[in-house]
Amino acid sequence: xxxxxxxxxxxxxxxxxxxxxxxxxxxxxxxxxxxxxxxxxxxxxxxxxxxxxxxxxxxxxxxxxxxxxxxxxxxxxxxxxxxxxxxxxxxxxxxxxxxxxxxxxxxxxxxxxxxxxxxxxxxxxxxxxxxxxxxxxxxxxxxxxxxxxxxxxxxxxxxxxxxxxxxxxxxxxxxxxxxxxxxxxxxxxxxxxxxxxxxxxxxxxxxxxxxxxxxxxxxxxxxxxxxxxxxxxxxxxxxxxxxxxxxxxxxxxxxxxxxxxxxxxxxxxxxxxxxxxxxxxxxxxxxxxxxxxxxxxxxxxxxxxxxxxxxxxxxxxxxxxxxxxxxxxxxxxxxxxxxxxxxxxxxxxxxxxxxxxxxxxxxxxxxxxxxxxxxxxxxxxxxxxxxxxxxxxxxxxxxxx
Ligand code: ADP
Numbered sequence: 552x553x554x555x556x557x558x559x560x561x562x563x564x565x566x567x568x569x570x571x572x573x574x575x576x577x578x579x580x581x582x583x584x585x586x587x588x589x590x591x592x593x594x595x596x597x598x599x600x601x602x603x604x605x606x607x608x609x610x611x612x613x614x615x616x617x618x619x620x621x622x623x624x625x626x627x628x629x630x631x632x633x634x635x636x637x638x639x640x641x642x643x644x645x646x647x648x649x650x651x652x653x654x655x656x657x658x659x660x661x662x663x664x665x666x667x668x669x670x671x672x673x674x675x676x677x678x679x680x681x682x683x684x685x686x687x688x689x690x691x692x693x694x695x696x697x698x699x700x701x702x703x704x705x706x707x708x709x710x711x712x713x714x715x716x717x718x719x720x721x722x723x724x725x726x727x728x729x730x731x732x733x734x735x736x737x738x739x740x741x742x743x744x745x746x747x748x749x750x751x752x753x754x755x756x757x758x759x760x761x762x763x764x765x766x767x768x769x770x771x772x773x774x775x776x777x778x779x780x781x782x783x784x785x786x787x788x789x790x791x792x793x794x795x796x797x798x799x800x801x802x803x804x805x806x807x808x809x810x811x812x813x814x815x816x817x818x819x820x821x822x823x824x825x826x827x828x829x830x831x832x833x834x835x836x837x838x839x840x841x842x843x844x845x846x847x848x849x850x851x852x853x854x855x856x857x858x859x860x861x862x863x864x865x866x867x868x869x870x871x872x873x874x875x876x877x878x879x880x881x882x883x884x885x886x887x888x889x890x891x892x893x894x895x896x897x898x899x900x901x902x903x904x905x906x907x908x909x910x911x912x913x914x915x916x917x918x919x920x921x922x923x924x925x926x927x928x929x930x931x932x933x934x935x936x937x938x939x940x941x942x943x944x945x946x947x948x949x950x951x952x
Contacts, residue, residue: 553577553635554944555622556937557615558642559681561673562586564614568622568629568636569941576937577629578622582614590614594621602627611677611684619688639685639694640944642733642936643678645671646698647724653701653943655951656682656694664696670724670781693951695944702732705773710870713780727785729777731759731881735767737939738880738917738932743772745917746876746928754871756864759934760890761881762790762833766860768867776870778863784819788859790833793823795859828852835883835890857893864894868901874927877903879920880934891920895929902926
């Protein structure tokens with residue numbers, strides 16, 4: 552079965568086509584600047600040259616049509632006809648409390664995604680446009696939705712409630728939902744396989760550290776706490792996001808600087824984190840390069856970033872009363888040798904011992920970076936959210952047949 556995985560944003564649409572007989576990727580690509588007269592389409596058939604063009608793509612229906620044209624194209628295509636695409640899986644940011652698992656798209660599911668617009672105003676409307684566009688272009692093809700929040704629905708109320716008036720939870724759904732769930736689920740499963748131990752027997756902390764970053768405490772295979780909250784702003788310090796701060800800072804600064812709600816939100820989401828402290832960049836490579844050249848602010852940004860990752864690992868080890876496995880993933884977690892070293896060197900008391908050679912080795916495979924005698928195992932596991940979306944879609948479509 553061939554499955555198309557789609558991540559639809561408001562002005563972009565990323566895709567991957569999987570052949571589920573061996574879980575291989577046949578092609579991937581993206582449409583950017585949807586809605587403008589100069590949309591950019593990049594199509595990468597595996598094993599062939601990348602195709603790139605600029606054309607007018609005014610809406611998501613045209614974007615999906617363009618993707619299907621490319622996938623079935625005589626020269627650049629990877630399938631002979633669109634009927635070979637038997638199912639489509641979508642990444643959906645917010646599943647609220649309704650979606651504890653992935654689901655097949657029905658009228659009711661679409662209504663629920665719409666009800667959740669309030670909680671993910673930038674993402675869920677775009678995802679729904681993606682679903683509707685596929686209905687238009689590939690009528691009758693089953694679609695599934697896989698939520699970033701679903702994996703964290705196992706959190707107990709002690710983790711997901713905030714100590715504020717509970718009426719806000721009942722009226723507006725103010726609670727911790729957590730994000731990056733598809734990634735945390737994928738890498739925790741993969742780490743257990745690499746260690747050849749049942750996931751259900753392990754206390755694990757997964758650190759998804761990219762532009763956005765979150766840590767998750769996973770006990771017996773279930774998320775019991777995660778650092779992102781009602782929105783992806785809480786928790787770790789990130790590229791441009793503040794992560795945890797004293798909430799009283801917000802009204803204080805709004806008052807002093809005469810900021811509007813939008814300005815305050817933009818300050819915390821787009822102008823904070825590593826970018827604010829380094830005064831240079833939100834990109835970990837640029838910050839570490841500057842640090843190595845002696846830039847003091849870059850060093851401060853790096854040190855604060857590492858310190859906050861360590862604090863969360865310590866907190867989650869306490870929450871689980873122990874730790875067996877620590878996993879690093881995403882852009883920074885998979886690639887930054889110095890970040891992993893700095894984090895792990897401060898956690899020897901937990902029973903973590905870094906193998907410097909393993910840590911420095913370059914590989915795209917999941918691997919251990921702790922020493923053989925380290926009590927707690929540390930791993931780098933490249934994440935693959937698209938594969939998990941394809942797998943869930945495959946399972947749901949097969950179940951329904
Ligand atoms: P997103 O959250 O947007 O998916 P990614 O997971 O791709 O982001 O992570 C992007 C981050 O990964 C950037 O800060 C980038 O600097 C960092 N990164 C990528 N490659 C490296 C590398 N070789 N060394 C250090 N950091 C890296």
